[in-house]
Amino acid sequence: MKQDMARPPIARGLDTDKFLAGIARGIAGALLFALPMLMTMEMWELGFYMDRMRLLILMVLNVPLLIVLSDRVGFEYTTNWREAIRDASIAYCLGIVASGLILVVIGVITPDNTPHEIAGMIAVQSVPASIGAMLGRSQLGGQSQQDDNDSDDPVRERGTGYGGELFLMAVGALFLNLNVAPTEEMILLSFKMTPWHAVLIIVASLALMHGFVYTLSFRGSHDLAEGTRSWHAFVRFTIPGYVIAGLISAFCLWTFHRTDGVGATEILMMIVILSFPGAIGAAAARLIL
Numbered sequence: 001m002k003q004d005m006a007r008p009p010i011a012r013g014l015d016t017d018k019f020l021a022g023i024a025r026g027i028a029g030a031l032l033f034a035l036p037m038l039m040t041m042e043m044w045e046l047g048f049y050m051d052r053m054r055l056l057i058l059m060v061l062n063v064p065l066l067i068v069l070s071d072r073v074g075f076e077y078t079t080n081w082r083e084a085i086r087d088a089s090i091a092y093c094l095g096i097v098a099s100g101l102i103l104v105v106i107g108v109i110t111p112d113n114t115p116h117e118i119a120g121m122i123a124v125q126s127v128p129a130s131i132g133a134m135l136g137r138s139q140l141g142g143q144s145q146q147d148d149n150d151s152d153d154p155v156r157e158r159g160t161g162y163g164g165e166l167f168l169m170a171v172g173a174l175f176l177n178l179n180v181a182p183t184e185e186m187i188l189l190s191f192k193m194t195p196w197h198a199v200l201i202i203v204a205s206l207a208l209m210h211g212f213v214y215t216l217s218f219r220g221s222h223d224l225a226e227g228t229r230s231w232h233a234f235v236r237f238t239i240p241g242y243v244i245a246g247l248i249s250a251f252c253l254w255t256f257h258r259t260d261g262v263g264a265t266e267i268l269m270m271i272v273i274l275s276f277p278g279a280i281g282a283a284a285a286r287l288i289l
Contacts, residue, residue, distance in 0.1 A: 022087075023090070023094070025136040026090070026091055026094045026133035026134065026136050027094055027098060027133065027136075028136050029132045029133050029134070029135050029136015030094050030095050030098040030099075030129040030130070030132045030133040030136065031098060031102070031132070032132060032136065033128065033129075033131065033132025033135055033136070033175070034095070034098070034099070034125065034128045034129035034131075034132045035102070036179060037125060037128050037129075037178060037179060038099065038102045038103065038106070038125055038129070039106065040179075040182070040183075042182040042183050042184070043121075043124060043125060043182055044103075044108050044121055046120070046121075046124045046182055046256060047117055047118075047119075047120030047121030047122070047123070047124050047125075048117055048120060048121075049257075050120060050124065050255075050256070050257065051257070052120075054254070054255045054257075055120065055123055055124065055255075057255070058124075058127055058255050059123060059126075059127060062092070062127045062130065062131070063088065063092070065131070065170075065171065065174075066088035066091050066092060066130060066131070066134055067081070067084050067085055067088040068084075068167060069088075069131070069134050069135075069171060070084040070085075070087040070088045070091065070134060071084040072164070072168070087134075088134070091130045091131075091133040091134045092126065092130045094129070094130065094133040095125075095126040095127070095128075095129035095130030095131075095132070095133050096122060096126040096129075096130075098129050098133070099121075099122050099125035099126045099129045100122045103121060103122065103125065108121065109121065109122075127178065128175060128178045128179075131171065131174070131175055132175075135175075135288075162236075165237065165286060166240060166241070166244060168285045168286055169241040169244050169245070169282035169283070169285055169286060170244050170248055170282070171285055172281035172282045172283070172284055172285025172286070172288075173244060173245040173248040173249070173275075173278035173279070173281045173282040173285075174248050174252070174278075174281075175281055175285075176277045176278055176280065176281030177245075177248055177249055177252045177274055177277065177278045177281070178252065179277070180274065180277055181249070181252035181253055181255075181256050181258065181274055182256045182258075186253065186258055186270050186273060186274060187258060187262070187266075187270065189269070189270075189273050190262075190266040190267075190269035190270040190273060191266060191269075193269050193272075193273070198268075198269060198272045201272055201273065201275075201276050202242075202272060202275075204276070205242060205245075205275060205276050205279040205280075206234075206238060206239070206242055206279070208279065208280055208283065209238050209241055209242060209279045209280070209282065209283040210233070210234055210238045210283075212280070212283035212284065212286075212287065213233075213237070213238075213283050213286050213287065237286075241279070241282045241283065241286075242275065242279050242282075244282060245275045245278035245279045245281070245282045246271055246272075246275045246278070248278055249270075249271045249274035249275045249278050250267075250271050252274065253267070253270055253271065253274060258270060
């Protein structure tokens with residue numbers, strides 16, 4: 001009887017405090033990471049004309065992404081997929097609420113807009129906002145010395161396997177691509193570029209990806225194991241990471257109608273251009289997360 005009365009209140013109190021702190025960090029993360037997109041005209045316009053099936057696909061794919069990301073950097077330590085799903089749902093709700101409030105405050109959503117337009121604008125913005133809410137856990141938490149030494153912090157405690165590394169690169173590429181894929185500059189640059197420009201951008205993307213993680217000694221950078229050849233990490237991580245960034249870029253361009261009515265050469269150029277920020281995002285994700 002004494003054991004039942006002594007144990008649960010302490011555990012629940014600590015969990016509640018951490019969870020509420022995680023919620024606050026999630027709201028801050030949604031605003032911090034998604035605010036540039038919330039104030040971008042192309043993102044507002046997508047809510048008017050974007051094909052609803054493509055929008056639905058984007059939103060549906062965002063759900064498993066948030067669930068897996070929650071297991072990595074959720075609002076609190078998760079011990080099973082049920083808790084990860086709960087955190088992912090909360091992050092999505094925070095993204096929707098934050099997007100709606102900001103769009104109203106800055107005067108984008110007005111009484112003159114139809115429900116169809118309002119739903120579209122909030123739905124588009126809620127994807128990056130929900131990712132930002134989840135990333136707020138790892139970026140805005142653990143600043144104190146006590147947090148740094150907290151063994152319950154999932155960000156520091158959990159290792160990441162090869163598949164997890166590739167997943168984190170996909171998240172980073174998607175997040176940065178969402179910033180620029182809807183813009184008209186992607187189409188303009190695809191017409192201005194020559195094949196030599198494309199080759200230079202590919203080389204620069206690969207060099208930056210590899211340098212960010214293995215050469216420049218940023219915080220969170222990776223050191224090669226003793227006896228490992230220098231090309232091993234390039235073949236095992238950098239090249240697959242760039243391919244992932246390219247696939248994410250192609251998906252974003254298709255989702256935002258940037259490939260509609262455009263020739264194959266221009267589409268390939270757009271993918272190469274968008275893969276440049278995508279590659280940097282992929283590399284940064286490995287450092288940050």
